[in-house]
Amino acid sequence: MYVRHLQLGSFRSWERVDLALGPGPTVFVGRNGEGKTNLVEAVGYLATMSSHRVAGDAPMVRHGDPQAVVRAALRRGDRELLVEIEINPGRSNRVRINRNPLPRPRELLGLVRTVLFAPEDLALVRGDPTERRRFLDDLLVTRMPRLAGVRADYDRVLKQRNALLKTARLARGKAIETLDVWDGHLTDLGGQLLAARLQLIADLAPHMAQAYADVAGEGAAPAGLGYSATVPLAGDGAAVSPGARVCSAEELTAAMQQRVAERRADELDRGMTLVGPHRDDLVIHLGPAPAKGFASHGESWSLALALKLATFALLRGEGEDPILILDDVFATLDAERRAALAAVARSAEQTLITAAVLEDVPAELRGARVEVADGFAVMVKDAVPVGEERVP
Numbered sequence: 001m002y003v004r005h006l007q008l009g010s011f012r013s014w015e016r017v018d019l020a021l022g023p024g025p026t027v028f029v030g031r032n033g034e035g036k037t038n039l040v041e042a043v044g045y046l047a048t049m050s051s052h053r054v055a056g057d058a059p060m061v062r063h064g065d066p067q068a069v070v071r072a073a074l075r076r077g078d079r080e081l082l083v084e085i086e087i088n089p090g091r092s093n094r095v096r097i098n099r100n101p102l103p104r105p106r107e108l109l110g111l112v113r114t115v116l117f118a119p120e121d122l123a124l125v126r127g128d129p130t131e132r133r134r135f136l137d138d139l140l141v142t143r144m145p146r147l148a149g150v151r152a153d154y155d156r157v158l159k160q161r162n163a164l165l166k167t168a169r170l171a172r173g174k175a176i177e178t179l180d181v182w183d184g185h186l187t188d189l190g191g192q193l194l195a196a197r198l199q200l201i202a203d204l205a206p207h208m209a210q211a212y213a214d215v216a217g218e219g220a221a222p223a224g225l226g227y228s229a230t231v232p233l234a235g236d237g238a239a240v241s242p243g244a245r246v247c248s249a250e251e252l253t254a255a256m257q258q259r260v261a262e263r264r265a266d267e268l269d270r271g272m273t274l275v276g277p278h279r280d281d282l283v284i285h286l287g288p289a290p291a292k293g294f295a296s297h298g299e300s301w302s303l304a305l306a307l308k309l310a311t312f313a314l315l316r317g318e319g320e321d322p323i324l325i326l327d328d329v330f331a332t333l334d335a336e337r338r339a340a341l342a343a344v345a346r347s348a349e350q351t352l353i354t355a356a357v358l359e360d361v362p363a364e365l366r367g368a369r370v371e372v373a374d375g376f377a378v379m380v381k382d383a384v385p386v387g388e389e390r391v392p
């Protein structure tokens, strides 16, 4: 899949952009603050309907304007896909596919697949569990769009259950009966989410081990993935080791029901839900230790890169290359990591790269570029390097 044409209206710093793009690598180059990241952020938004930089939609809309529009024509094999998103902060967004409005905007999720690697990804290794849960759940939904509904319902039930727990201690009686009903919804949805996360980690783990070995080189400690759960997992997390059977949603719902019952007194005391996927964490291991708190800065950066390359490999293995977006990352990589990333970037169906200095981008990725300056983004096509065939 690749973006053939991108049009933005009032998106971030861009009043209007109208840009034709091609398959293969394209470098967006320009001075700091010219709006390069804003352009590729719009492509990422097509996939997750969120930004990799901030929570919420308000910052996506150009200061002073009421709404933003992202419109993209995508090519998938010999088929064309037109996606239009109207971003309305504070109100629901509107999405059209091939000019047909979607009843619910979240039905877009899973249709456009991107893998975006950016400096913010260091937080996947060093930051709060929230970052890693979001990474897992975004990828879950990309692979299984049905889970967008499960995720949204879980968040809604969690909110309502938390509100009830805050008042239940005083009200008791009726409130406790209502709590039983919410427990049923929470554990049913939680079991589905948990099973899907564990399956995803089992699928991603071998790609992560390979990608880290490629990035960090011979002799580096092996990288692995695990899961830290608020419910006991069979064999102390064995469900996430390669080849192990992943528990079913029903088994995990049952385990969650038991744990919720055990912790009811604590939950009433604290007025919040203490059991469930919203409190779990993806654990990234380097050798025998969890990377968070142990890995050096360079190792953490390599792990973040490997996690994104593993994601790319996983999605590619399912039949179609996702669009690879590399935001401002080459300047901070050493020669070995640059080469590992360039090899994947070169092979992807479409790679969008931002850089303030063109020379920071490996030469083999520099064929087509978009020069970004003074509110304009202009495609400049260089001569195709000898021996290569590209259709920019």
Ligand SMILES: Nc1ncnc2c1ncn2[C@@H]1O[C@H](COP(=O)(O)OP(=O)(O)OP(=O)(O)O)[C@@H](O)[C@H]1O
Pocket (backbone or CB within 6 Å): 011, 012, 013, 014, 030, 031, 032, 033, 034, 035, 036, 037, 038, 039, 058, 059, 060, 061, 062, 063, 328, 354, 355, 356
């Ligand atoms: N909602 C908005 N409305 C207007 N301008 C915005 C909005 N959001 C961001 N900007 C502006 O966009 C600019 C940043 O754009 P962007 O992050 O794309 O820069 P960049 O070219 O990638 O820079 P760098 O090379 O420093 O990473 C800033 O000047 C910022 O003030």
